[in-house]
Amino acid sequence: MIKFKNLKTDEIKTAFSLREDGEKTYIKFSADGKEYGYFKSNIEIITSDINKLPFRVYVYTKGCYKCHKPTEILTYITYADKPTENVIFPCDFDRLLDHQNIIAHLQDPSIEYYGLNVIGDIEEFDHLLMEKYPERIKNTYSKTKNRIYPMNVCSHCGNGQGWYYIYRDINEMVKNNAEIKLFEQSSERKEENK
Ligand SMILES: [Zn+2]
Known part of the structure; x- marks a missing residue:
């Protein structure tokens, strides 16, 4: 649901969740998976999917x-x-x-x-x-x-x-x-x- 691009490798990945803390963004790839820290400057959140929320607001x-x-x-x-x-x-x-x-x-x-x-x-x-x-x-x-x-x-x-x-x-x-x-x-x- 959340897509982001790793600017170092140009890979586009799908995250389960993402939180920001200081200079870093912590990403989980599954509900109970390990959390991976990336420097904010190394990733780009792809916003195209965000305009379409998968639920009603x-x-x-x-x-x-x-x-x-x-x-x-x-x-x-x-x-x-x-x-x-x-x-x-x-x-x-x-x-x-x-x-x-x-x-x-x-x-x-x-x-x-x-x-x-x-x-x-x-x-x-x-x-x-x-x-x-x-x-x-x-x-x-x-x-x-x-x-x-x-x-x-x-x-x-x-x-x-x-x-x-x-x-x-x-x-x-x-x-x-x-x-x-x-x-x-x-x-x-x-x-x-x-
Ligand atoms: Zn108030």
Whole structure:
């Protein structure tokens, strides 16, 4: 899904995931494979594939957890039992409940813990989103997950909106049968008019 060119050898390779840290880019070729470090200057990320994301991008507005001003959140919403399949509204409640995280739900009944993935759950998808929307999604440290991952940043104060809040909101909206809007199409039309 992520293609890059090794500028030293001119080879084009497909990566499973990619993260940047200082002067280096670390690339994995499979989900549990070894991570390889490359100097950023030695690789070129090929962007042609990035314009076509392999999932739907949904958008909603939430109050920033820090400054409380409204800010837009972009996320994919896919089924936990098949992470490449979009949750499309009205959604399949039986399926979401079949794969519900019941233990987590019992610990915190205020969240349904439906079997769904949002930004922060799938590393490869998070990176694709960040590459496509670098102004909105940035690598940010999360205390909850104790790692750095791409997060929506508040358009006012720049703070990263963590997985927990977004997962919580999406669960709530799904439970209330609210239809979550698609982001991509409308934004791409705007781009074309420029
Ligand atoms: Zn804010």
